[in-house]
Amino acid sequence: MKIERIVLRQLRMPLVHFFETSFSRTYERNIIIVEVVSEGVSGWGEITAGEHPFYNEEWTAAAWTIAHDYVAPRVAGKALSSAEDVYPLTKHIRGHNMARGGVEAAVWDLQARLHGNPLWKEIGGGARQEIPCGVSIGIQNSIEELIGKIETELAAGYQRIKMKMKPGWDVDVIRRVRERFPKTPLMADANSAYTLGDAGLLKQLDAFGLTMIEQPLAHDDIIDHAELQAQLVTPICLDECIRTAHHAEQAIRLKAGRIVNIKLGRIGGFGEAKRLHDVCQAAGIPVWCGGMLEAGIGRAHNIALATLPNFTMPGDVSASKRYWKRDIIEPEVETTAHGTIVVRDEPGFGYAIDHDFMRHVTVREETVSANAA
């Protein structure tokens, strides 16, 4: 598989509703799409970095530079024996897993198409034909609005509700939601907004029977999470602080959490995501697939990932229409009335790209070609 060229496109797509986390409010996404070409076939990936370096160190503008100046030149022109080769080829770029992972995932999609396989089969998935779905609901302007949104999503069939939390939008909000929805599987995601000094406040959440609390402490911390987990009944789920399979080994050794959120971009692509999946499975730690407000290509990649066997909990991957008036794929990602997404069997990521619409939302495009020399 010789990679002849890599095309980067930056898309600008407004969200149907703002999405607020403990670190910022997003109205519009600036997403980088990666196209890798070999033998006249294109594979597609999505770089999942946010617009600002607040979730992790990556953001659109920097991810473009890293992908264009560092990742693409290390992959273009290479004769790869497998998509597995991409992760080691770019490993000496420190951090920037999303920029690396967007290119890596595109090469997996290309390999699947060259083999005539659906992506889920190419990565060794296929443990389920339907993936269970939850939703992630951002911080709202009022508790009433949050409750209204939860009602809508439960009526649509989603299997669990994740609420974003931050200091000032935590115990009282979650108590109200639990009172209104006594039986619903609920969880909360703090995106690193607390410290160990807040253990007393976080312990109050044990009263609400949450399925888990996600990344309460610093984005790069494992040790304090272990101390907090020892004090909590509620399981901790780790997101930001797990960037490699090795981090998960360390977190498991220290008992820093009982569940792991796997995000394809945060972990640098399918190769390391599979290794992370396997480390967790061997330790009896369930995983689920997180999201980064992806457009259709990233969404479809998440669906493929969530067919690996240890993705036993509902993830954050949900219908396109929750984010976009119009998605860049056809059909859009849709959910069943029982809150699942049916996995598709077409080669590659399983959906068609709406090229006209993608062109319409493209604000920047550059090609990195294999150097003839």
Ligand code: OSB
């Ligand atoms: O922490 O899981 C997170 C969105 C942006 C940044 C971080 C996170 C999220 C989500 C949304 O929770 C997941 C989604 O619906 O795509």
Ligand code: MG
């Ligand atoms: Mg999270």
